[in-house]
Amino acid sequence: MQKSYHVDEKGYYGQFGGSFVPEMLYPNMKILQESYLKIMNEPSFQEEFHSLLKDYVGRPSPLYLAKRLSEKYGAKIYLKREDLNHTGAHKINNTIGQILLAKRLGKKKIIAETGAGQHGVATATVCALAGMQCTVYMGAIDIERQAPNVARMKMLGAEVVPAMSGSKTLKDATNEAIRAWISDPVNIHYIIGSVVGFHPYPDMVARFQSVISEEMKWQLKEKENTENPDYIIACVGGGSNAAGAFYHYLDQEQVGLIAVEASGRGVDSGASAATSVLGKEGIIHGSKTLLMQTEDGQIIEPYSISAGLDYPGVGPQHAYLFESGRAEFLNATDDEAMKAGLELCKLEGIIPAIESSHALAALSKKRFKKDDIVVVNLSGRGDKDLDTYIKYFDL
Numbered sequence: 490m491q492k493s494y495h496v497d498e499k500g501y502y503g504q505f506g507g508s509f510v511p512e513m514l515y516p517n518m519k520i521l522q523e524s525y526l527k528i529m530n531e532p533s534f535q536e537e538f539h540s541l542l543k544d545y546v547g548r549p550s551p552l553y554l555a556k557r558l559s560e561k562y563g564a565k566i567y568l569k570r571e572d573l574n575h576t577g578a579h580k581i582n583n584t585i586g587q588i589l590l591a592k593r594l595g596k597k598k599i600i601a602e603t604g605a606g607q608h609g610v611a612t613a614t615v616c617a618l619a620g621m622q623c624t625v626y627m628g629a630i631d632i633e634r635q636a637p638n639v640a641r642m643k644m645l646g647a648e649v650v651p652a653m654s655g656s657k658t659l660k661d662a663t664n665e666a667i668r669a670w671i672s673d674p675v676n677i678h679y680i681i682g683s684v685v686g687f688h689p690y691p692d693m694v695a696r697f698q699s700v701i702s703e704e705m706k707w708q709l710k711e712k713e714n715t716e717n718p719d720y721i722i723a724c725v726g727g728g729s730n731a732a733g734a735f736y737h738y739l740d741q742e743q744v745g746l747i748a749v750e751a752s753g754r755g756v757d758s759g760a761s762a763a764t765s766v767l768g769k770e771g772i773i774h775g776s777k778t779l780l781m782q783t784e785d786g787q788i789i790e791p792y793s794i795s796a797g798l799d800y801p802g803v804g805p806q807h808a809y810l811f812e813s814g815r816a817e818f819l820n821a822t823d824d825e826a827m828k829a830g831l832e833l834c835k836l837e838g839i840i841p842a843i844e845s846s847h848a849l850a851a852l853s854k855k856r857f858k859k860d861d862i863v864v865v866n867l868s869g870r871g872d873k874d875l876d877t878y879i880k881y882f883d884l
């Protein structure tokens with residue numbers, strides 16, 4: 490049998506994945522596991538999903554041949570412009586899908602976790618769209634650091650609840666969200682923001698994000714007369730934009746998949762988020778994956794200049810893509826990413842999110858052939874990062 494990089498019936502990718510949940514959530518998890526594909530495959534669901542992606546999100550996102558960037562790196566470099574989506578990143582693809590699913594499951598309330606606030610904003614947005622009550626859990630420290638996104642969520646009608654436990658950041662917000670869910674699992678749907686968590690979340694989120702590679706196929710066919718690029722490059726925090734950009738190419742082994750993690754101040758600096766290199770097998774938020782942890786299993790606080798990449802784990806599919814060698818995992822430091830981000834501004838007139846700048850930084854780490862077709866998934870725009878760019882470059 491051919492090796493599959495997709496989830497199996499038990500919710501595993503190789504040895505990674507699964508569903509390790511508190512007993513109180515078990516019945517709900519079962520319902521979600523048994524119904525998500527059925528609901529997603531209904532023609533009326535597909536129709537509503539794709540119509541919102543088109544008219545609300547603004548899809549398809551362009552596939553843009555970046556001429557000056559191509560010249561610089563000696564290959565044909567295309568940018569998949571997720572930065573042009575409504576709310577400025579790929580995250581809205583997933584939240585639109587999940588809000589439609591929540592409605593069909595008869596849910597009354599939505600909860601979400603957020604780190605930098607990007608997923609919180611994308612969730613608050615679709616809750617406004619659907620007229621659903623929305624509570625976003627956010628680390629108390631992140632609330633201080635990300636004031637504009639907190640304001641956005643409030644304007645969109647969401648309640649923002651500070652997570653006061655632990656390091657008061659993303660993983661603590663996730664723990665709070667799970668606690669809140671346990672208090673009312675029948676009425677609440679939890680919109681997770683990446684390909685992490687217990688089965689079916691990693692597969693469900695990857696499927697909603699797979700619209701990225703679905704579009705890439707026909708866009709490349711139009712422009713290059715082939716559906717397959719030589720390489721696809723995407724940054725990985727939890728891994729949802731990469732999962733979406735890789736999805737329809739997983740079984741096309743001739744397409745090189747490159748995942749770029751954030752190595753912060755350097756892989757060995759103690760201030761990094763390069764999970765695949767530094768991580769060991771462990772369980773976080775309901776799934777078995779690669780996880781940055783101490784000898785006795787305490788989670789190590791990740792660091793990156795980019796708030797969207799500092800998750801201590803990666804989704805279970807990425808752990809498997811790493812371990813099986815199907816995807817090549819590179820990493821970029823803060824400095825490399827910031828330089829690559831500024832380079833895109835100067836060469837192409839596009840200000841990227843700092844997360845996406847990590848993917849761009851991988852261009853200088855590879856040797857391409859002149860005719861190679863390389864797609865960089867530009868996961869988001871840089872408006873939210875202006876403060877960081879200003880401080881870093883003393884602008």
Ligand SMILES: *Cc1c(COP(=O)(O)O)cnc(C)c1O
Pocket residue numbers: 578579580607608682683684724725726727728729730731797798842844845868869870
């Ligand atoms: C949140 C975010 C990411 C990281 O999340 P993934 O699930 O790894 O995609 C990357 N880029 C942008 C612009 C983001 O907002």
